[in-house]
Amino acid sequence: MYSGPLRAALTALLAVGVATAATGCSSSDSDAAAANGKLDVVAAFYPLQYVTQQVGGDRVSVTNLVEPGTEPHDLELSPKQVAEVTDADAVVYLRDFQPAVDDAVDGGAKDKSLDVATVEPLKDGYVPLEEGELHEDEKGKDPHVWLDPTRLAGIADAVAKKLGDLDPDHASEFTANAKALDTKLSTLDEEYRTGLASCQEKTIVVSHNAFGYLAARYGLTQVAITGLTPEEEPSAARLAEVANYAKQNGVKEIFFETLVSPKIAEALAAEVGAKAEVLDPIEGIEKNSGDDYFSVMRTNLTTLRGALQCQ
Structure with missing residues (x-):
């Protein structure tokens, strides 16, 4: 570069x-x-x-x-x-x-x-x-x-x-x-506000710091493994910090995204006894997927509702 x-x-x-x-x-x-x-x-x-x-x-x-x-x-x-x-x-x-x-x-x-x-x-x-x-x-x-x-x-x-x-x-x-x-x-905003209003959990652990605006809008807490760009390698201290948080708070899902490697999220999920699932930051659309902004946002909402045990 x-x-x-x-x-x-x-x-x-x-x-x-x-x-x-x-x-x-x-x-x-x-x-x-x-x-x-x-x-x-x-x-x-x-x-x-x-x-x-x-x-x-x-x-x-x-x-x-x-x-x-x-x-x-x-x-x-x-x-x-x-x-x-x-x-x-x-x-x-x-x-x-x-x-x-x-x-x-x-x-x-x-x-x-x-x-x-x-x-x-x-x-x-x-x-x-x-x-x-x-x-x-x-x-x-x-x-x-x-x-x-x-x-x-x-x-x-x-x-x-x-x-x-x-x-x-x-x-x-x-x-x-x-x-x-x-x-x-x-x-769409109303769907999110209604869909995430009565969740038992309020924290999402994600592969990189992409969901801050979504979390702030809908009353969630984002815990990110890496910073503002997904290619950054997390430090050992940061991985340990997130792993301890996930264990102490009973986190059941660690989210990774579609356009970067899921390996770190999958390894962390295995360590804390959670599942690794996709939460898409919509930085791009996968080729020939047939998706658009609204379809991916609604898929994300369904994923969040399941992970956060929403009523």
């Missing part, structure tokens, strides 16, 4: 190369969008792609920078993808979640980007189980805002405004689409 300064320099060179080389470096999707009078929008990863498609409808062509089934945190962009960011009418991204996307935006798309982290202030990363300072891999702002449906509704409204500024003739259509999505998200 390139260092920050080297990555930024390469991004700048690529942007210059795109500008001076043949326009064939641009994606065919971008060309098709222009030919059809659609806005060409680049979304940094799946939840932002989904929202932009729902809000933009037939008036936008949306390119997701992350391939289906791929974990998005450590995305590296190809020259073609840097060109897509530079050439797009708009870029919807979340700053500090994917450094390569930040660099590409800064290199040629800052004036046409929407950083969804600015819609509502992000929360700090989680606090350790014991009193004291944050662990080094726990520091920083939690980016996983889409797991709170009410926050995702705010992002939808911001996307509608961005698209409306670019295409004023269809601004009312974008606003109406966002309102329809907001209604669906409000229904």
Whole structure:
């Protein structure tokens, strides 16, 4: 992985190369969008792609920078993808979640980007189980805002405004689409609030710190094995800390996710006599799964209700 300064320099060179080389470096999707009078929008990863498609409808062509089934945190962009960011009418991204996307935006798309982290202030990363300072891999702002449906509704409204500024003739259509999505998200929020209101257990032990917003919204406590990115290796002290907590509190499920290795969660589950089950942070959708944001959120709710012994 390139260092920050080297990555930024390469991004700048690529942007210059795109500008001076043949326009064939641009994606065919971008060309098709222009030919059809659609806005060409680049979304940094799946939840932002989904929202932009729902809000933009037939008036936008949306390119997701992350391939289906791929974990998005450590995305590296190809020259073609840097060109897509530079050439797009708009870029919807979340700053500090994917450094390569930040660099590409800064290199040629800052004036046409929407950083969804600015819609509502992000929360700090989680606090350790014991009193004291944050662990080094726990520091920083939690980016996983889409797991709170009410926050995702705010992002939808911001996307509608961005698209409306670019295409004023269809601004009312974008606003109406966002309102329809907001209604669906409000229904999902009610399902979660009702479904998790009467649970015997209130703690979820998860493989990485992705569920803080969901936990805060619905009165749960998240205990995470690793920090804000799933590739981090937990320290032996952290593993022991979580294992002791799980044993003392009779935790029956240790949750892992779909796009990263389950080995650590499975090993911890075996040690404490629990089951390892999937709880999906929806950072991406598995290829050919047929799922979308709402179907995965509802599967997560069913999983949580079973694990937390909800009535």
